Amino acid sequence: MNKVSFSRAVPVLTYERVVEQIEQAIVSGEITPGQHLPSERELMVQFSVSRPTVREALRVLQSLGLIASKPGSRSGPEVLSMSSEPLGRSFATMARIASLSLTELVQFRIVLESSACQLAAALRNGEQLEKMQNAVERMEAEVTNGSDSFNRADLDFHASIWEASHNDLLKVCGQAVSGSILNLMNERMERSADTAGAMRESLERDRAIYSAIASGDSVAAGDAARSAISRYFAEYLDEDGVRGLRALAPELA
Amino acid sequence: MNKVSFSRAVPVLTYERVVEQIEQAIVSGEITPGQHLPSERELMVQFSVSRPTVREALRVLQSLGLIASKPGSRSGPEVLSMSSEPLGRSFATMARIASLSLTELVQFRIVLESSACQLAAALRNGEQLEKMQNAVERMEAEVTNGSDSFNRADLDFHASIWEASHNDLLKVCGQAVSGSILNLMNERMERSADTAGAMRESLERDRAIYSAIASGDSVAAGDAARSAISRYFAEYLDEDGVRGLRALAPELA
DNA sequence: CCGGGTGAACTGGCCAGACCAGTGAACTTC
DNA sequence: GAAGTTCACTGGTCTGGCCAGTTCACCCGG
Structure with a gap:
């Protein structure tokens, strides 16, 4: 050499x-x-x-x-044993150091959460299904009360989905990105989603996801999740973001 | 109170x-x-x-x-400006602290990479397409040579897909998890995939992905990616992992 | 007058030694 | 044997210092 x-x-x-x-x-x-x-x-x-x-x-x-x-x-x-905390922190800082747009975060969440629903439909066990049902029922009960307890039940529902996906990596990343989206939206605008109508819509979509998971239909569960999230955030995205969403969820076109 | x-x-x-x-x-x-x-x-x-x-x-x-x-x-x-390094490091340590199975990593990669292909099919521009084509051609040229340069071209191909997805979060996480999988497999076993036959298969699959992205067909691109990755790793997964894969890629059943 | 070399004034990397408020286990006392 | 006390040791923090490397302003030679 x-x-x-x-x-x-x-x-x-x-x-x-x-x-x-x-x-x-x-x-x-x-x-x-x-x-x-x-x-x-x-x-x-x-x-x-x-x-x-x-x-x-x-x-x-x-x-x-x-x-x-x-x-x-x-x-x-x-x-310590593995914890999601540092990963979540990395996500949060990455999201806030300006480089990440809401579009990217939402796309990412759709991808992860719909996949989690697909997996959950195939792999969920009885206990996890029960947790989901319980959370949905609590949402139904709280839909007329304050939005606080409703949101808690909503979070519980999604948490049990992550759990049922049997994939910790998916869970950690999904929860981290969900948290980042919440932060970003809280910073940018008033939470406009706390009206009774919005809560009713959320409930309806979660119910659809739940029944798809309960029946073990992976495809339907994924579709329901994609539909729920993209409808929820569609109004906040720019044109390019919507185009990306259509690519990720062609069944909505 | x-x-x-x-x-x-x-x-x-x-x-x-x-x-x-x-x-x-x-x-x-x-x-x-x-x-x-x-x-x-x-x-x-x-x-x-x-x-x-x-x-x-x-x-x-x-x-x-x-x-x-x-x-x-x-x-x-x-x-500093945002970098993927700490996130990648978190992934790597999480993956190695035993809690993450190869199944979880592979599922995660399928989810991210197929989504990136869907997005790339819809959002790629000419320059990015050109890069992909160039990488595929290099793979074709190198398939008879050493596996080293072939693998480099392969990596370049995937990198340009991440680029074309226009989603940095997807890109960073996808590349991090790909790296973790490589590490894990290198640790566990000899790379058995360096034979000419395996390279030829990889090339074939990448070519399918490329043509789907080039034609702008999101669905086909996603399917091609899911198929490519799950076929590649199917033999390394346990039964539960295969079940999960079927849930994520129902079209393969 | 200009350019290049030089050195002082910084920088971060590292160390020695010390003090403090806690904790927890051994010990004493009842 | 049980309850209380003591004390060695923990991590958290500070002071003060030395070193090697980088910079930049200054100065000298051209």
């Missing part, structure tokens, strides 16, 4: 190496969730670095949702 | 408050990407905290992909 190409001699930060080693130990299963890391003072001798360096590394791992440290604990920072 | 319910008086860590304030300044647009934060020493007087605290906060923001600090810079840490 006569073409020696040198690469930038990037300095490796020592706290990064601490992060790497601990992360490696976690993902390789050398330390399992529930177990504890050595204390900061112990780590600083094992890594031969100072405490601030150890702490910076721990803070990073903490922000990644891998560990949690509690003052006074006799057993050092705890290794 | 006669029901006063006290909540846990959780101590607020000071570095967390520094993170919050800076994060708020970024997401609110008070500081825009490309601009610079004050130096650590400046921040420590503004927040009235010590430098280690400032540094821990900056490390967290850095791990979230919001800022980058460079030693020697006269202008302090730089505020």
Whole structure:
């Protein structure tokens, strides 16, 4: 090889190496969730670095949702099991750093939620179905009351769908994007959807989704979800967004 | 309200408050990407905290992909624009912390990639179509050569699909999950897909996807993508996974 | 007058040592 | 044996310092 190409001699930060080693130990299963890391003072001798360096590394791992440290604990920072929190946070910040339009978020939600409904129709068990039914009934009961409890029941309904999809990744991403949409709409405009009429519409659509899932009809469940979400958000989207929606839900055309 | 319910008086860590304030300044647009934060020493007087605290906060923001600090810079840490890196990292760690099965990842990829193909069929422009065609032609040319350049062309093809979907969220998540699947499969088994026959199959499927996108047929594009991915991974999934796949792609039944 | 080299004034990376308010387990006391 | 106390140790924070690298203004030679 006569073409020696040198690469930038990037300095490796020592706290990064601490992060790497601990992360490696976690993902390789050398330390399992529930177990504890050595204390900061112990780590600083094992890594031969100072405490601030150890702490910076721990803070990073903490922000990644891998560990949690509690003052006074006799057993050092705890290794956590997978949580959706960091992923949700990444979604939320991405959504807010301006680059993501409402169109993108809504498209994404349609894709995820309709798929979850398809999966739920095929894989739901009795308990999950019962939860959905329960939530729908609560929505029916609360439709005349304040919108607060109605919305809670609505959220419960969707949560049980995610659950029934048997796909945690889908669930986490779907809930994260739903939350981001709520944030964005709350920031932009008054929630105009709290009228009795709007609630009645939501209820009707959720009922359609529920019966499709209950009957085990994947195709119908997916269609119902796509229809529900796209009708709900259609008025907030621009022309391109509507075109995208038509591509995702051709049955609505 | 006669029901006063006290909540846990959780101590607020000071570095967390520094993170919050800076994060708020970024997401609110008070500081825009490309601009610079004050130096650590400046921040420590503004927040009235010590430098280690400032540094821990900056490390967290850095791990979230919001800022980058460079030693020697006269202008302090730089505020970054949105990047997919932290999201991709979250995906990768989630996937590896054992909770995510290959089934979930593959389902998720099918959902995202088929949707991207549907969107691409409706929204692609000439330049993006050209890129896809170019990639397919390169795959055709390389199918007899080493698998390395073939795989690169394959990746380029898919990348241009993500691009043409006009949805960055879809793109970032899709690419992240694709990467995670690759990692997982590399860890678990030898890549058995590098034979000439497998490459030929891949090429055939990509060609089907391409022609559907080129003709603007969203439905066909989505079907082609679902079919391609599920056929490719079917052998690696368990029974439940296959059932889920059937729910997501009923047209294959 | 202009250009290039030089050095001082920064930057972030890292360290040593210290104090504090909690926690929790061992220990003492009843 | 049970209840209360003590104390070692935890993480959170601060002070003060050193180092290597980057910048930029200044100065000197052309």
